[in-house]
Amino acid sequence: MDSSEEYSVSGSVTNRCYIACINGELSSAQMGQLYDEIVRMAEKRELRGVIMDLNGLAVLDSAAFCVLRKISVALALMGLKSAWMGIKPAIASSLVDFGADVDDLCICLNIEDGVRLIGSEK
DSSP states (O other): OOGGGSEEEEEEEETTEEEEEEEEOOOHHHHHHHHHHHHHHHHHSOOSEEEEEEEEESOOOHHHHHHHHHHHHHHHHTTOEEEEEOOOHHHHHHHHHTTOOOTTOOEESSHHHHHHHHHHOO
C-alpha cells in the first residue's frame, strides 16, 4: 500500500466545530502531516473547536497518541477546544496498558455530545 493511502482525513464543519474524521493507520511520517492539516484547518476558519473522530483508526499507538495530544494542546493555545470521539474498546485498553495520560482530554460519545461539550467548556 502506498504511504499516501494509509490514512486519510476528511471533515466537515457544524456549529463552528470542525469534525476531523481520521481513517486508516498513521505512519510516523504522516503524523506530522496530520498535525499540520488539522491545525491549518482550524486556523483558516472561525471555529470554537475541533472534534477528532477516531472511529476509523485501526491502531492508536503511543506515538500517534502523542501527536493527537499535541494537536489538542496546539488548538488550546489557539483558543480552541478539542474533543476526541470514537475511541474503540481495544484502543482504550491499549491506552490504559501504556499508561497514557488522558486526564485533561475531552472525550465524547458522538458528534452532538462533542459539539455540546465544546460549546460549554471554559
